[in-house]
Structures are given as C-alpha cells and as structure tokens.
Amino acid sequence: RYREIDSKKMYGGFYTQEQIKDVVAYAGERGIDVIPEIDMPGHMLAAVSNYDGVACFAETGWGHTFSSPVCPGKDSALEFCKNIYKEIIPLFPYEYVHIGGDEVAKENWEKCPDCQARIKALGLKNEHELQSWFIDQMEQFFTQNGKKMIGWDECIEGGISNTTTISWWRSWAKDAPTIATKQGNKVIVMPNHRFYLDNDEDQADLQNIYTYDVAEHAADPSLIFGVQGALWSERIPTIHRLFYQAFPR
Ligand code: ACM
Ligand code: ZN
Secondary structure, X not given: OEEEEOOEEEEOOOOOHHHHHHHHXXXXXXXXXXXXXXXXXXXXXXXXXXXXXXXOOOXXXXXXXXXXXXXXXXXXXXXXXXXXXXXXHHHOOOOEEXXXXXXXXOHHHHHOHHHHHHHHHHOOOOHHHHHHHHHHHHXXXXXXXXXXXXXXXXXXXXXXXXXXXXXXXXXXXXXXXXXXXXXXXXXXXXXXXXXXXXXXXXXXXXHHHHOOOOOOOOOOHHHXXXXXXXXXXXXXXXXXXXXXXXXXX
C-alpha cells in the first residue's frame, strides 16, 4: 500500500503485533482466516539488506528480474527465517502459513561459496534443488510448530514434499497443478490471467472468472482446495480503487 511521507508516495508499511491481533479478531468475528505470507527466499529485499548473514553477498538490490534472495547456504539465514515465523505463528491461530517461494533469482546462489558448499554437502543437483531444500527445512519447522505450509507453484520445480499445498498462480505453467495433484498435493487455483484482480479486466472479467473450470489441469480434481482472487495492492492508489477492482468479481 502507499503511505504519504513528506508528500511523497511511499510503497510499503507494516503492522505492529497489536494491530495484527485486531485484524485477526475482526476477521474472526466474520468467519475469515487471515493466512500470513512472509515471502522467502525470494521477495525479502528489506530483510536481506538490513540484517547481516541473510543474503549471499554484502551488496544487495535488484537484478535483471528479481531482488537478492536469502542465502540458503548460511545457517544464520535459516535461523533468521525461522525466527521471523516464530514471531508470526503465535499471532495467526490457523492451520496454515504461506512460505511464498515464488520468483527467486538464483544467480547469486550460482556464485555464492556458501550456497555451492551446501549443494555439494547435500549432494544436490542444482540451485532448484537448493530452493527445495530450503523450502523443506521451513516446512519441517512449520510442522514442528503445528502448521501446514502453502507455497507458490515455483516450489514444485526442484521437488516438494506431498504435504505442501500449492498456490498455482502462473497461468503459463499449466503443468504445475497436474504435477502437484499427481503426487497428492492440494492446489489452490488462482492462475493470474483470470484471478489477479489487480490486473485489468481483459481476461479476468466476471464471466471468465465464473465460467473457469478450476479442475482444468488437475490430475485429481478432489485435490483442488479452492480458488483465490489475488488483489496485489502495490499499484492500487486508494481503498476505493481496491474495492472497485475486487467487486463484484
Ligand atoms: C506472484 O504473483 N508472484 C505470486
Ligand atoms: Zn548463498
């Protein structure tokens, strides 16, 4: 969301733990679960730039496509990620947490001695498997803390456990729900062409959304958990515009 600071529009912001308790209580009265996603290892630029031992290298920023990721080669980075969720988990009294796991630039991992040492020590094939290893470490941590994990469909690329629930967002990765349901993973269906409500209504108009066959690419339709409408707010300037984008779709 935008905040105005010195009449400049700034993107970002945060909730205090007290504010989150209010949000959870308000939603609870309305039968809504609020599932937190602190996206890792990809979209973590604020964290990796402000704390030591979390990124691969001292210099962080934006590469060709995405920002510098967490370094799965460093134990300190894993500890940092778990510590974040140690604070998050008690605030959200639900079955699931969302790890993120999308849009990870892996170029740093290819060059980072710690990442390469981890790959070698674990006998992994490549950086995709390093991502899977990281996601798997986090899932084990969630399990120990009584939570089930959801992850974006990129998590499939280097293999996932069959307990992860996948959110399928990449319309162009049509095999993701097939692969996921074949190995018994539940899938939340939200291909961006139809279900990204912040995009223009081109393909995501009311009719296209309502007539979409949610089991289109599923090997086992009973594993389709449901649909999700995503309304990313970074390009939504006001709450009124947000409601306009969301409803009636
Ligand atoms: C996503 O839109 N990167 C999930
Ligand atoms: Zn690294």
